[in-house]
Every structure is written in C-alpha cells, then in structure tokens.
Amino acid sequence: MIHIRRSLVGLGLGAALALSACAPGGSSSTTDESSAPAPGAVKTDAAALGDVTLTVWDQEVRGGQEKQMSTLNAEFQKKYPNITIKRVSRSFDDLVKTLRLALTGADAPDVVQANNTRSQMGEFVKANQLVNLDPYAVAYGWDKRYPQSVRNVASYSPDGKTFGSGSLFGMPQVGEVVGIFYNDAKLKTLGINPPKTWAEFDAALATAKSKGEVPLVLGNLEKWPAGHVFGVVQGRFTKADDIRKLGFGQSGGNWVTPENTKAAQALVDWVDKGYFNSGFNGQDYDPAWQGFTKGQGLFLIAGSWLQADLSAAMKTDVKFMLPPAPEAGGTAVTTGGSGLPFAITQKAKNKDAAAAYINFITSPEAMKVLADNGNLPVVETAAQKAPDALATDVFTAFGTVSEDNGLVPYLDWATPTMGDTLGATLQDLLAKKVTPQQALEALQKDYGDFTGQ
Structure with missing residues (x-):
C-alpha cells in the first residue's frame, strides 16, 4: 500500500x-x-x-x-x-x-x-x-x-x-480495503442500479460512456494508483491464493497465466473504449479523486483511506462497494490490509x-x-459506530471481505523492486506502449529474479 x-x-x-x-x-x-x-x-x-x-x-x-x-x-x-x-x-x-x-x-x-x-x-x-x-x-x-x-x-x-x-x-x-466508490446520484440519473456482477459493472461503464459521462476516474502520474485498479480487476479472474503467492513474493507463483492475461487485457479494453478520464496517465492522484468529488466521473477504484474526504465533500451522493465476486464464482477478492x-x-x-x-x-x-x-x-x-453512511459501507465491506478471506496483498510488496516495476509496467500498459504479454513478462522477471524461479 x-x-x-x-x-x-x-x-x-x-x-x-x-x-x-x-x-x-x-x-x-x-x-x-x-x-x-x-x-x-x-x-x-x-x-x-x-x-x-x-x-x-x-x-x-x-x-x-x-x-x-x-x-x-x-x-x-x-x-x-x-x-x-x-x-x-x-x-x-x-x-x-x-x-x-x-x-x-x-x-x-x-x-x-x-x-x-x-x-x-x-x-x-x-x-x-x-x-x-x-x-x-x-x-x-x-x-x-x-x-x-x-x-x-x-x-x-x-x-x-x-x-x-x-x-x-x-x-x-x-485497516485498508480497495473497492469501488460510485456517485450514487449519477447512477440514479442514468438509470443504473449499483452493479452486483462483473457483467453488470461492464454494462454500467458502457451506459455511462454512451450518455457522455466519464465511467472511470484515475490519476496515475505517480504510477502506483494503477496497481490498485489492476488488483481489483485481477481478482475478477485470478484465484486469491495465486494472487497471494505473487503479492507475498512466495515461490511457486506465475505472472504469465491466462487469468492474469485476461486482467491485463481488461485494463487495455477500458482504455480502448475510452472509459478513463482524458490524460489519466499524466494526472496526479489527488486532483483526480478531488475531481470525482466535484461530479467528474461515475466510478472511482480506490482505497478506504479516501473515505472521510469523499464523504465530507459528497455527503450521501457517494457510496462504496466491494468488487463483484470473481467470474468463476465465490466471494469478492480485493486488495487490502493495514x-x-x-x-x-x-x-x-x-x-x-x-x-x-x-x-x-x-x-x-x-x-x-x-x-x-x-x-x-x-x-x-x-x-x-461508523460516523456516516459512507463509513458504514466501508466498515461493512472490510468486515465482510476479511471474514470471507477475500483480502489479498498489495502486489508491489512482492519484491524490493516490484513497486517500481509494477508502476512503470502498468503505466506503459495503459499507454499501450507494451502488450499484456510483455507487461506480464516484465512482472514475472522481477518476481522470478527474487524468488529464484
């Protein structure tokens, strides 16, 4: 984190x-x-x-x-x-x-x-x-x-x-949990229900884009924020235990898998479909989420540390949800910890x-x-006692995903150099300077050099 x-x-x-x-x-x-x-x-x-x-x-x-x-x-x-x-x-x-x-x-x-x-x-x-x-x-x-x-x-x-x-x-x-903040007032205006499945989330992004809204807000100039977005998407396709091996730098893991390839491709697809705010790779993290509080964008994939500030600025217009359960079934998988x-x-x-x-x-x-x-x-x-409605959402989400053993580590904890490698690689992936395969091979090299695999 x-x-x-x-x-x-x-x-x-x-x-x-x-x-x-x-x-x-x-x-x-x-x-x-x-x-x-x-x-x-x-x-x-x-x-x-x-x-x-x-x-x-x-x-x-x-x-x-x-x-x-x-x-x-x-x-x-x-x-x-x-x-x-x-x-x-x-x-x-x-x-x-x-x-x-x-x-x-x-x-x-x-x-x-x-x-x-x-x-x-x-x-x-x-x-x-x-x-x-x-x-x-x-x-x-x-x-x-x-x-x-x-x-x-x-x-x-x-x-x-x-x-x-x-x-x-x-x-x-x-504690910390990464999830999805959403502008509930905008969802209602667009006639979109809070998504409960990944298919519904995909449909919500498409609907927002078709109606002139920015579906996803991201500020990735510092490079690390994309790691949180990728972590959420990775949980859609990759088993929690496999993510843990990678995040903890344990031997026996592998970045270059069909599941991780699907996650990397999903990010590229979001770029291709214009779902992110314009210039997101060159925008600072703080101005991006601050823009979200002013009505820019529909969804913000970020951590619970923004809870108090988002609530103060948006009152009851903002809500928080865990990512939908993986496509393969089970309970929500997302990044979190302390x-x-x-x-x-x-x-x-x-x-x-x-x-x-x-x-x-x-x-x-x-x-x-x-x-x-x-x-x-x-x-x-x-x-x-949570101080407001958004805090109640976050407290509940943290308790649920903790009890369900769905929390997985931040990926940049894997090796002493993974923070730099992950940030630079994902920024290049989102800029389409590297393919999903090349991105995963770069992450595997860092991980493999450390674990001896």
Whole structure:
C-alpha cells in the first residue's frame, strides 16, 4: 500500500508467510535480540519518564487522517504533560523518499510510520534501524489485542530476511480495503442500479460512456494508483491464493497465466473504449479523486483511506462497494490490509516514551477516535459506530471481505523492486506502449529474479 500510499499486506490471511529472501542494500549490520529491550527493563508509566520530546514522522495528511492524529496527539500530551510531541507530517511519497536518509542522520526521528515493504521496513530491520517491539507487545498486551494476522504485516525475522513472521517492528492503526466508490446520484440519473456482477459493472461503464459521462476516474502520474485498479480487476479472474503467492513474493507463483492475461487485457479494453478520464496517465492522484468529488466521473477504484474526504465533500451522493465476486464464482477478492505501522527508531532517545505513545494511538480509545473521524480501525472494528453512511459501507465491506478471506496483498510488496516495476509496467500498459504479454513478462522477471524461479 503502497498507498497514498500504499501498499500494504492483506489481513485475515493467516500466519504462514514464509518469505525467504534478503532485502537489498542498507547497512551490513543485522538486528539481533539486542535490538529489543529486556522484558524486565520496559517502563510503561509514561508520567514517570521525566521531560521528553518525541519527534514523530507520519503521513496522515488528508482530512480524516489528519484530524485523528491531531486529536490523539493533543489527548496524549494532555494526559502526559511531561512528553511533548514534535510532529512532522509528510505525504506518503515524501515520507518514502526522506525516511531512509533520516534514519541514518544524527537527528533521526523517534517514532516513524514505515512502509511494511521489504524495500522500507525490511531494509530498516536488516540495518538495525528499528526497535524490536516484542517486549512492549507483552508489556502493553498488544499480542492479545492485535490478532496474529494483523501483527504479521509488521513482523520480520531479526535479520530482515523473512517477512510476515518473527518479531514485531511496528503497530498499525488503520485497516485498508480497495473497492469501488460510485456517485450514487449519477447512477440514479442514468438509470443504473449499483452493479452486483462483473457483467453488470461492464454494462454500467458502457451506459455511462454512451450518455457522455466519464465511467472511470484515475490519476496515475505517480504510477502506483494503477496497481490498485489492476488488483481489483485481477481478482475478477485470478484465484486469491495465486494472487497471494505473487503479492507475498512466495515461490511457486506465475505472472504469465491466462487469468492474469485476461486482467491485463481488461485494463487495455477500458482504455480502448475510452472509459478513463482524458490524460489519466499524466494526472496526479489527488486532483483526480478531488475531481470525482466535484461530479467528474461515475466510478472511482480506490482505497478506504479516501473515505472521510469523499464523504465530507459528497455527503450521501457517494457510496462504496466491494468488487463483484470473481467470474468463476465465490466471494469478492480485493486488495487490502493495514495502514503504515508506527515504529520506534534505534536512535530514539527515550524508547519507553516512544512505546507509550504508540500504545496510546493504537488503544481501544484511539480506535474510537479513528472511527469518529471516518477512518477504518484495523482492530475492534465491529465495536465502533461508523460516523456516516459512507463509513458504514466501508466498515461493512472490510468486515465482510476479511471474514470471507477475500483480502489479498498489495502486489508491489512482492519484491524490493516490484513497486517500481509494477508502476512503470502498468503505466506503459495503459499507454499501450507494451502488450499484456510483455507487461506480464516484465512482472514475472522481477518476481522470478527474487524468488529464484
């Protein structure tokens, strides 16, 4: 995820994520048990830690995301006036670009949101730049509140080689699910019912185009957004377990299959039929979805992180749905998982204070603040009251696809280089610079080089 990110790992996928490959680059040093404080040395009484200033880097910059972080930071400092939060909030892209260098500097932040990918968190773990949180998980009960499937998304072996198991190196706040936002008012005007099957979705796109509407909104200048669109379409044709092998970088998968070819061809067909907004490959992500809030387009394939902003702008005119069930039958398959976890850097001056902060912003009370501001809590979701109709749609969709084991990982998590490969390849595919076969062969090469296949 990578989303707004994002790219993120799917929830409810079990603990068997034996991914055995090294993250490239970084320091030659490796994390060992010394990176974690001794269990008896953990101090959980934040009020007794003396005067502390914590520098926190996050990427919660959009409306609902920014509100929940500002609220929680204010409440934390009110409860613990001895701890001052110095917040640095950056866009996802800026955070990814600057975090690697920041962690090696003399003034490294204390707490950071680190993308779960091997090229980010995995490499930071390998370079001994993040704190092993296992003792804090026991002390604060995170190992009881957070299901193993959620903790897996921020777990690595101490040497950074294995992803999805081992020790905990971060704590996420939010869940994520990619689905289909639609302008319900426009659907009604066009006489279209919300599609329940892929055939109905195809018909809705054709009807919208014939009546002068833009069927699909996409801003793909940053390249990663097309990965979310492809992930949804891939679930139409490809089995969830096959997608998981590819997304987790597990051996035994294959990009060049008839099912993935159908998915790639479907994107090309949408281009050929003029279903996307004009110039989508050269438009930024944010202006594209912001245009959707102003009545441009009928459908927006995107993630739950846009929920609060879309609801604020469109009120009851916008709704959210999971993609239809695969053509082969079964339940919906779509990309999803957790937001970027919060981690403690090895250069944090007071790691106990940093852990107390993470505990506060991931507590049951924090989950309510997240929900109140239109965000999707990654745990205890069912206990929260959605703040509006769109949030209800998203909360319900996340719960349904999680329970049905339909969440699959973000595809750019597969290898340390897959983010760049996937983004560039899909942008070229949508620009018709490469064929579906050539696109899939490029993805297979990246995946195959990593897994040794």
